[in-house]
Amino acid sequence: MEQQRAMAEAVSLLSHTACAAASNSAEHLQSPDPNFLAMVEEATRPNCADDNIVAGSDLKIVMCLTTFCRTEQLKSALPINLACAWGLRDKIVWVLADLNDEGESSVLLPWLAETVAAPIASGQLHIVRRAEVWSGWHACFAKNTSHMAGLYIAERYVGPEDAQDVILVNCDSDNLPSTGFFPVPPRAALEIIHARSRGLGGLAVA
Numbered sequence: 001m002e003q004q005r006a007m008a009e010a011v012s013l014l015s016h017t018a019c020a021a022a023s024n025s026a027e028h029l030q031s032p033d034p035n036f037l038a039m040v041e042e043a044t045r046p047n048c049a050d051d052n053i054v055a056g057s058d059l060k061i062v063m064c065l066t067t068f069c070r071t072e073q074l075k076s077a078l079p080i081n082l083a084c085a086w087g088l089r090d091k092i093v094w095v096l097a098d099l100n101d102e103g104e105s106s107v108l109l110p111w112l113a114e115t116v117a118a119p120i121a122s123g124q125l126h127i128v129r130r131a132e133v134w135s136g137w138h139a140c141f142a143k144n145t146s147h148m149a150g151l152y153i154a155e156r157y158v159g160p161e162d163a164q165d166v167i168l169v170n171c172d173s174d175n176l177p178s179t180g181f182f183p184v185p186p187r188a189a190l191e192i193i194h195a196r197s198r199g200l201g202g203l204a205v206a
Helices: 002-028 036-044 071-084 102-115 117-122 139-158 187-197
Strands: 061-067 092-098 125-129 167-170
Touching: 002 036, 002 071, 002 102, 002 117, 036 071, 061 071, 061 139, 071 092, 071 102, 092 102, 092 139, 102 117, 102 125, 117 125, 125 139, 139 167
Parallel strands: 061 092, 061 167, 092 125
Antiparallel strands: none
8 A cells, every 4th residue: 555655646746747847848849839838737637556557568669768967958858758658658668878977877866766756666767877987978879778778678578579579769868759759559650560561671760
């Protein structure tokens, strides 16, 4: 009972944080929808902890993020993305590759543990970190790291064979995928899977 209560509070915090982030960041969006805040509020209103959705149980998409000295941008975008996709966590999970130095990570990790505790606990969000100190940012290394982690996580959920049909999507720390990207079932994913079945691999999701 205590665990259920804590999870319910974590989901509520996620939704409230997402709406607050949407309100604060609306003026900084490129080509913002005038109804952006209302859309986020509507998308997060049904969120609950006892919806019986199992993260990754029908996995279609892994959203792959990296962060290096982008904690403030991540704080603005990540709660919105996770809260709006909470009801789709059976089909869509997220992986965040933390490539920060220890100083930046010491700020990021406690914030993640408190603010997005529900996605972490449920398996909607996975966080990976470098195993050793590295000399600085390299975009190719960072993207490869998040995507390799995404593939590994997909294999854990659906097995190595079915993981080949899971879409890995690059998403920058400050990106907000449009509302049309996450219909049920994910239209973009189904279009790509259909194209792959015809032998047209190599497509990318914009």
